[in-house]
Amino acid sequence: MIIDVHGHYTTAPKALETWRNRQIAGITDPGVAPRASDLRISDDEIRETIETNQLAQMRARGTDLTIFSPRASFMAHHIGDFAVSSAWAAVCNELCFRVSRLFPEHFVPAAMLPQSPGVAPETCIPELERCVRDYGAVAVNLSPDPSGGHWTAPPLTDRHWYPLYEKLVEHELPAMIHVSTSCNPCFHTTGAHYINADTTAFMQLVQGDLFKDFPALRFVIPHGGGAAPYHWGRYRGLAQELKKPPLQEHLLKNVLFDTCVYHQPGIDLLTRVVPIENILFASEMIGAVRGVDPQTGHNYDDTKRYIQASEQLGPAQRAQIYEGNARRVYPRLDAALRKKGQ
């Protein structure tokens, strides 16, 4: 089985965006604010957006199951207050749940959290627990920067985040560390902010001792870990200067990287530098880079091709990246699959 741990519902029906625009208008003009029940999307509409997009690509590429969360760039936690984020997360999470119910063989939900700048992370716990209980969510996306590019929240190692981490551990949920849209003109959302956030989060973890307090907590750093694997020597050296244990011992029991790196040399570096047990197959399809690479004739984000072509990997290692690691890191996914005899 090939499990893609990083997919977003980037192709949701237009009605979702219309609802969101009304919600945003409602921040200044409460008369136009919509209720959750004003969002009407039929099962057929959902089927159509998935079958012609994500599922079509999964079939073409030969991947089986996607851990599916709301569109990352649309989370936009910086818009409005906690109530706004809360209502928005609820409708987005419900849609991903509906996708998973319509295509139970192919999609499993991960939850977006109703984060809001300056608001305590524990306010996200009710939505998190609702998604686990009612929707079967197997993971969450956690933004280290709900401000959208101004970086006003404390580092991930700060006790600020601990109440949320306690719940993640309690429910055996890994967190993908994933920012949303950038509202800082310095940072292109998918070309700078996403990658910087990955690098930033990794270095925060190098500096801290978070996993001493939460040995069972698991963080997935997406987009191949930002710059971390490319600068692995730098990070090993910085950990050494900071008198931390080697990265393997300090972080790699808890930190995983996905394979959203869109060319062969990048994947080759990742698989050469990072232990195989820390690599999770992912494509973030359909996402930031939708085009066809003229050098290969295939989609940039068809990351399975790079894993297949990597000369450093044998069949056992590919199986680990495609399935074994995901089943270990996402225990709720593993349990759900076992229940179905998979």
Added chain:
Amino acid sequence: MIIDVHGHYTTAPKALETWRNRQIAGITDPGVAPRASDLRISDDEIRETIETNQLAQMRARGTDLTIFSPRASFMAHHIGDFAVSSAWAAVCNELCFRVSRLFPEHFVPAAMLPQSPGVAPETCIPELERCVRDYGAVAVNLSPDPSGGHWTAPPLTDRHWYPLYEKLVEHELPAMIHVSTSCNPCFHTTGAHYINADTTAFMQLVQGDLFKDFPALRFVIPHGGGAAPYHWGRYRGLAQELKKPPLQEHLLKNVLFDTCVYHQPGIDLLTRVVPIENILFASEMIGAVRGVDPQTGHNYDDTKRYIQASEQLGPAQRAQIYEGNARRVYPRLDAALRKKGQ
């Protein structure tokens, strides 16, 4: 000849830091503010700090010449106003000049600019021209974020920066895009802020069309280009989505990457992905990562070893990375060397 395009005077005599601390105290208590002439550092003291540190390492590693600028993390443009930055840049640049005069075979100065948050970049021109005229500076360091981690300046492609670019072109000075210390607790200075700034700058250039307006402008993106080479497929794909020409045509006549990547797989990726003519040898020694890599028994930042060991490079390509590219990209350096018959 082996030219290291990225060295900072990180080992300056203690008196410099003492002077700076008095200068900072003087911001709130003008009575204690020092004059430039209060900084007394003898030639012997400078000789000592260089001979036992940078020069000793250069001899041990077999590199010949370093383009030498003030300590990057100490630039701290966010402290005080333009007058503070201006006085600080002046003393730091003079010290690097003195190093180059004491060791003319081994060091050539590059200038720090007196940037200050919210202040127009053209205010840096007098110091820039002084460093070229009086000190023989062959390049400048330009920070895209004088705020120190809050990213309040416009992107590098904004006309905000154009008056400075005109002077860079006029004097044939490449700019190394290099931030200073981070005062945002989210960003570790050398582990996150530096690398993020490199990535951010590269993506700003992908988004814009700066080199249409300045075809002769040259930017060096340090630390191996941040995350850019590792995510080269992503950036090729994003340029494509943004309807830009291929990166080679869009940026690579003007954008160079240095080799400050502190392990073999990183250098192998860089030399595999980026055209050889866009790679400049550098180590940033003595800098962020000073330790010995237990995996190799050598300093992490002894980047010459990785270039030597790279199987993808032949002697002609190594010569380009070590010398040829630097002489092309730093015309004032080339002219100075030719004058000496080198």
